Amino acid sequence: MKRFLRALGRLWTIPVALVAWEAVTRAADDNFFPPPTEIAARMHEMWFSGPAERLWLTDAALDNIPTSIGRIFAGWLLAAAVGISLGLVLGRSALLSRFVEPIIEFGRAIPPPALLPFFLALFAAGTQMQVATIAFGIVWPILLNSGDGARHVDRLHLETAQVFGMSRGQRLVRIILPAALPKIFAGLRLSLSLALILMVISELVGSTNGIGFQLLDAQRSFDLPGVWGTIVVLGVLGYAFNSAFLLVERRLLSWHRAAKQTI
């Protein structure tokens, strides 16, 4: 009950904002700013007016939304695998990181959308190209944070591991990786929201499905409520991803929060 009331206290701004939005857009009566009720009706028509046995989802919803989510996660997992493993290695090897750092700084400085033409030529239009764009664009925060985390493992942790004769592999998996995990998670969280952005951008170019494609499609047919509806879905997705991520992080890093509080 108390939690419910507290949630209510936090969430009351949302209906208020919606009502205000509705009132202003109705008063303005501008085609570019349809009222929320109209957007909601269009969203319902586009995605949720399907048959009951498919949970009311339409073909458009089933074709586009899971495809986009799939691309986000494929890109994110690929970036995580590359970023974490490379980051840990670079973090533990001062020599290697001195040589590789300029390359990383250069790669990081390239705006990922600028690489779209290249990936388009390399993979042709399709999921591969989109996943490559997402992974390339979001690998940097993961890579840099993992490197930073691995570089700053408590010296006494490492000396303890050395005294007890732990092998290099064991040290990496049992000491360095968990010690760097809080930083790695900070990077993963940042890149999850970047993945959403790059998903939209990559689907705006030469794509035939996905949420980004639907956005472009709605814009081309002057379906402004459709454009707005797609934007709302993207916002909801971003919010849901972040909430789910925080939930997982809170579970996995409970030791970190608790240990920091008691020191």
Add this chain to the structure above:
Amino acid sequence: MLEISNLTHTYGTGPGAHHALGGIDLKVAEGELVCIVGPSGCGKSTLLRSIAGLLRPTGGRVVLNGSPVERTPDDLAVVFQDYSRSLFPWMSVADNVSLPLRRKDMDKKQRRQAAMEALEQVGLDGAAAKYPWQLSGGMQQRVSIARALAYRPALLLMDEPFGSVDAQTREDLEDLTLRVRSHHNMTILLITHDIDESVYVGDRVVVLSKAPATIVGDLRVDLPGPRDQITTREHPDFVHLRAEVGRLVRGMRNQAAPAS
């Protein structure tokens, strides 16, 4: 079992160099508990780190059981002063204790068994599933002692192990050390700046001078056992020895006891 000959160590070079060890010669026999005491900043930790292979001394040798120490020796464990940084906060107490056993020829069940036994010896069998940060400082240091015990090292190094706990806990941990030591018959080298502690715990007290450290005293402690926090500390020999050690630590080697 441990032989240190002419060990020297200098941090840095040139005029800013710090000479930490100025030629240490020390022999420790199997099963001995030797306390190394000296003024703070005298190079006690440098000595311990050289024995543990965590630091390569600039001169001299350390020989453990016949083989010179170059990397960390196999059957050596260390209890560090800073337990909160030496234990791994992402592992349960039991996992912390059994982690080093992975390199031994033991399966998961045996490791768990050994960890539980060691925790029982330090009186923490009820805390196996907890995390280190859920325990008090004294209990955390018990966990790191249990970790060292489970590892069954030939030589146990303790670096100011009771320096970060309160006085009562400190006495408990001193007695715990004496107890597990008689149970395992380990060789222990304990570093401390506490003169009373060195006499109470040790079979032998080795006194280091200020940096560059050399050995200025090597006293045998022949106190009646078993030692007890109250009666041992009021024993005339104890009182005499701690005065002796105190004088050596303060560099008043030749000053006689005041006539009373």
